[in-house]
Amino acid sequence: xxxxxxxxxxxxxxxxxxxxxxxxxxxxxxxxxxxxxxxxxxxxxxxxxxxxxxxxxxxxxxxxxxxxxxxxxxxxxxxxxxxxxxxxxxxxxxxxxxxxxxxxxxxxxxxxxxxxxxxxxxxxxxxxxxxxxxx
Amino acid sequence: xxxxxxxxxxxxxxxxxxxxxxxxxxxxxxxxxxxxxxxxxxxxxxxxxxxxxxxxxxxxxxxxxxxxxxxxxxxxxxxxxxxxxxxxxxxxxxxxxxxxxxxxxxxxxxxxxxxxxxxxxxxxxxxxxxxxxxxxxxxxxxxxxxxxxxxxxxxxxxxxxxxxxxxxxxxxxxxxxxxxxxxxxxxxxxxxxxxxxxxxxxxxxxxxxxxxxxxxxxxxxxxxxxxxxxxxxxxxxxxxxxxxxxxxxxxxxxxxxxxxxxxxxxxxxxxxxxxxxxxxxxxxxxxxxxxxxxxxxxxxxxxxxxxxxxxxxxxxxxxxxxxxxxxxxxxxxxxxxxxxxxxxxxxxxxxxxxxxxxxxxxxxxxxxxxxxxxxxxxxxxxxxxxxxxxxxxxxxxxxxxxxxxxxxxxxxxxxxxxxxxxxxxxxxxxxxxxxxxxxxxxxx
Numbered sequence: 414x415x416x417x418x419x420x421x422x423x424x425x426x427x428x429x430x431x432x433x434x435x436x437x438x439x440x441x442x443x444x445x446x447x448x449x450x451x452x453x454x455x456x457x458x459x460x461x462x463x464x465x466x467x468x469x470x471x472x473x474x475x476x477x478x479x480x481x482x483x484x485x486x487x488x489x490x491x492x493x494x495x496x497x498x499x500x501x502x503x504x505x506x507x508x509x510x511x512x513x514x515x516x517x518x519x520x521x522x523x524x525x526x527x528x529x530x531x532x533x534x535x536x537x538x539x540x541x542x543x544x545x546x547x548x
Numbered sequence: 549x550x551x552x553x554x555x556x557x558x559x560x561x562x563x564x565x566x567x568x569x570x571x572x573x574x575x576x577x578x579x580x581x582x583x584x585x586x587x588x589x590x591x592x593x594x595x596x597x598x599x600x601x602x603x604x605x606x607x608x609x610x611x612x613x614x615x616x617x618x619x620x621x622x623x624x625x626x627x628x629x630x631x632x633x634x635x636x637x638x639x640x641x642x643x644x645x646x647x648x649x650x651x652x653x654x655x656x657x658x659x660x661x662x663x664x665x666x667x668x669x670x671x672x673x674x675x676x677x678x679x680x681x682x683x684x685x686x687x688x689x690x691x692x693x694x695x696x697x698x699x700x701x702x703x704x705x706x707x708x709x710x711x712x713x714x715x716x717x718x719x720x721x722x723x724x725x726x727x728x729x730x731x732x733x734x735x736x737x738x739x740x741x742x743x744x745x746x747x748x749x750x751x752x753x754x755x756x757x758x759x760x761x762x763x764x765x766x767x768x769x770x771x772x773x774x775x776x777x778x779x780x781x782x783x784x785x786x787x788x789x790x791x792x793x794x795x796x797x798x799x800x801x802x803x804x805x806x807x808x809x810x811x812x813x814x815x816x817x818x819x820x821x822x823x824x825x826x827x828x829x830x831x832x833x834x835x836x837x838x839x840x841x842x843x844x845x846x847x848x849x850x851x852x853x854x855x856x857x858x859x860x861x862x863x864x865x866x867x868x869x870x871x872x873x874x875x876x877x878x879x880x881x882x883x884x885x886x887x888x889x890x891x892x893x894x895x896x897x898x899x900x901x902x903x904x905x906x907x908x909x910x911x912x913x914x915x916x917x918x919x920x921x922x923x924x925x926x927x928x929x930x931x932x933x934x935x936x937x938x939x940x941x942x943x944x945x946x947x948x949x950x951x952x953x954x955x956x957x958x959x960x961x962x963x964x965x966x967x968x969x970x971x972x973x974x975x976x977x978x979x980x981x982x983x984x985x986x987x988x989x990x991x992x
Contacts, residue, residue, distance in 0.1 A: 459836065479836070484861040484870070 417543050420448040423514055427490070427533035430542065431472070434514065435490040435522075435533055442530065444490055445518040446478065446509060449543055454480040457509045460502040463520065467495045471529050476519065478509065491529040493522040611954055613818075617982055618954040621932045621973025622762070623684070623712050623788040624821060625813045628977055633815045633888045642884055651857045657880070658855035661843040664887035671793050671890070671898075672785075672807040673800025674829035678840035680883035681826030681875055684810025685718035688756060688786050690828070690839045690873055691806045692719060695754030695782045696728055697837050697872065702753035702781070706731045708741040710761035712788050713962040733757075739765040739925025739934065746775040756784040758809070759799075760792050762962075763925055764909075764932030764971065773803025782806060782834075789813055790827060792930040794902030806830050815889030816882050825882040836862060839873030901976060905931040909974040912983045919991040924969055932973040934959065939968055941990075948989055955990060 422428070426436040432450035435442045451457065459479040469475045469489045476487040498520050502508060508517040524530065534542060554562075559571065568574040575583060594602060611618060613626050637643060641656060651658060661679045668677035681687045692705050707716060709732050716732070723730055731749055734742045741757050755776035759767035769785050776783040785799030787809035793799075799807035811825035812818070830838050836859065844858030864871040893901060909931045913923055916935060924934040935956070948955045956970035963969070974983065 461836070479861050482861075484867055486870070 415452050417449070417540065420452060421514075422448060422536045422540060424536050426514065427530060427535060428539035428542075429488070429490040429533055431488040431490075433488060433490040435530060437527075437530055438521075440523075441496060442491055442493065442522045442524050443518050444520055444522060445513055446487070447539070448513050451510050451513045451517075454478060454483065454485060456481050457506045460506045460509060460519065462498040462500075462502065463495050465495050465497060468493070468525075469495070471526075479506075487519065489522070490533055491522060491524045492526060493524040495520050496523050497521040611949065611952070613977065616952045616954055617978070617986065619956050619972045619974065619978075619986065620954055621764075621789065621975075622957050622971055623714065623810060624818050625789055625791070625931075625973065626818060626975055626977050627791070627813050627815075629815050629817065630889070630892050632892050633885060636888055637881070637885055643881065652854070655855055658843050658857070660884050660887060661841075661878075661880070662845055662855050663891070664883045665843060667887055667890045668811075668827050669829055671790060671798065672804075672827070672829045673798030674804065674807055675800075675832040676835050676838065676842070677827070677829035678838055678842050679878040680811070680880075680886075681808075681828050681840050682879060683822070683824030683826050684786070684788055684808070684812075685712070685715040685826075686875070687808040687810075687826035687828045688715050688784070689719045689722040690826075690875065691756065691784045691786075691808045692728075692730070692754055693722065694806065694830075694834070694837050694839060694872065695784070698782060698834060699753035699780070702751045703727060704729045704731055704749055704751045705754045705756065705781075706733050706746060706749055706752060707755075708733045708735070708757045708761065708767075710735050710739075710741055710763060710765070710767075711756060711758040711786055712762050715758075715786070715788075735763075737925075738927045739763045740767050740927045741772065743772055743775045746772075746779060749779070752776075752779045752781040754782040754784055754806075755779075756786050758786040758788065759796070760787070760789055760930040760932065762788075762971075763927075763934045764929040764973070765925055765927035766792075766796060766930060769797075769799055769802040769804060773805075777803065784808065789930060789932070791898070791902050791905060794898035794900075795906060796902075796930070800829075800831075805834060811882070811886045814886035815892075816885050823879065823882055825879050825886055827886075835859065837872055838862065839875055841878050902930075904976045905974065908976065908978060908980075908983065909933065911980070912972065912974050912986070915983065915987045916990070919987055921990070924966070931975055932971055934966070934969050934971050937968045937970055941968060941970070944990065945970070951989065953986060953989060955986065 426434045428434050428447055432447045433444055434447050435444050457478055457480050461477040463475045471489055471492040473489050474486045475489050478485055478487060499518050618626060665677040695705060707730055719730055733745055736742045746755055757767050757772045759769055761767055773783040782805040783803055785804035785807045790809060790811055791813045808828045811827045816825060828840060841857060842859050844856055846854060846856055848854050860866055862872045913933055922936045924936040945955055956972040959966040959969045959971055
């Protein structure tokens with residue numbers, strides 16, 4: 414596993430305490446997991462995606478990520494309806510490891526409350542949060 | 549391994565957590581008349597001579613094959629067990645093995661499980677089989693549980709009224725305390741499941757049909773699968789007599805998403821009803837939702853072939869409360885028995901054996917028909933069928949037990965509308981003479 418300083422945290426997205434990220438694009442929110450989360454999980458071998466049309470609350474479980482050693486749940490950074498899922502992950506789950514902010518995105522959500530994005534952390538606060546986790 | 553029982557402090561602490569005052573409170577869900585109120589009153593210890601005499605006397609109360617001619621199936625079948633199977637099972641490498649906790653060190657055990665899984669998928673026509681479950685009934689309940697996990701928003705499943713009644717009770721027990729509901733499908737006049745109600749059931753996650761069913765009749769699994777899939781529900785093919793698939797079209801090619809049931813027929817003695825073997829196979833699409841352990845074949849860093857437990861992230865020791873099932877054990881020895889039995893019998897042997905069961909059963913059916921008795925249902929059968937006897941047969945049935953013949957299972961306690969109907973089973977263990985003698989006794 415890498416040092417936090419070696420990981421990549423873009424400025425233009427927001428982060429949740431559960432290590433998901435959200436990015437507003439034309440009224441929808443694209444979500445995925447942070448570089449820290451993928452690094453902790455290790456080689457991801459399977460992503461269980463929700464179905465388009467599923468509606469979840471903020472913080473609710475919306476899928477699972479399975480790595481070689483563990484399975485962890487995916488939580489919604491903001492509440493809303495799933496409008497598309499990254500079906501490329503069915504055959505190439507490793508994209509979550511190699512490009513967590515790019516082609517490794519997980520779902521697009523139509524947010525039910527746009528202000529929930531503001532409750533997420535920016536890059537600096539998220540990095541401070543991570544430093545609190547690391548020994 | 550040393551055994552440490554719970555201390556009274558342990559018990560008190562655990563009771564406090566679950567909110568029960570006493571141990572009796574904890575057991576309150578067990579029906580009152582099934583619970584012993586006073587302590588065990590055990591007799592004085594016996595000498596070896598006395599004990600042997602005592603056990604012999606006890607065994608006289610029981611009808612055991614081959615001393616008795618037993619025409620009972622209904623979920624537990626008398627089949628010939630090849631000597632090679634019994635011999636191999638007695639080898640200590642096999643008989644002492646348990647589900648391995650440090651699995652990869654036990655390559656032999658894992659390979660045996662892998663072979664078992666392969667044989668099960670071939671027999672049932674599906675992609676992946678697990679390393680086995682406790683028995684047919686719990687396998688079916690787990691199949692329903694798995695269906696609810698896959699069809700997440702649906703709350704109902706349908707079960708054929710011709711699934712073994714004891715399996716249906718186990719399923720009820722699983723789901724009674726939950727929000728999920730189990731809907732029973734009625735049966736048609738010809739002795740198969742009435743599928744017409746499936747279309748009407750809302751929120752349907754799965755449909756389960758047993759074939760051959762409890763009346764011995766062969767079900768049209770393909771139509772049942774189509775009806776289930778039309779409702780976006782999974783189709784579960786259940787069985788108590790897997791030998792039938794030596795002859796019949798397998799569940800996979802008829803559209804089953806899950807096939808599960810009892811594997812006792814494959815070399816496992818009847819032993820008063822247990823232990824059994826829960827066989828469980830699924831389509832690859834659903835493998836991550838499948839309960840139970842799974843052995844895979846792989847290569848190590850040096851390119852050597854080896855066997856590993858795979859997809860263990862579904863299981864309880866890793867996923868905790870989010871596991872696909874509470875079961876993370878298997879029936880290692882019974883699964884191994886089935887693998888040995890299937891390997892010893894072979895593909896051609898299984899077909900021949902299944903044919904023999906079917907032919908002998910047809911012979912008895914015909915002879916009883918000639919004697920003026922009525923086979924209750926028209927649908928084709930495998931090695932069991934139902935006969936509608938005249939009312940006077942109850943006394944005859946008793947009388948025959950005195951003559952060491954058990955002439956079928958009275959169905960009235962399971963199906964009150966079927967008074968004087970008996971379920972008869974014929975396997976390869978009965979000779980033509982046996983069958984002729986049975987007909988002569990019944991018609992005398």
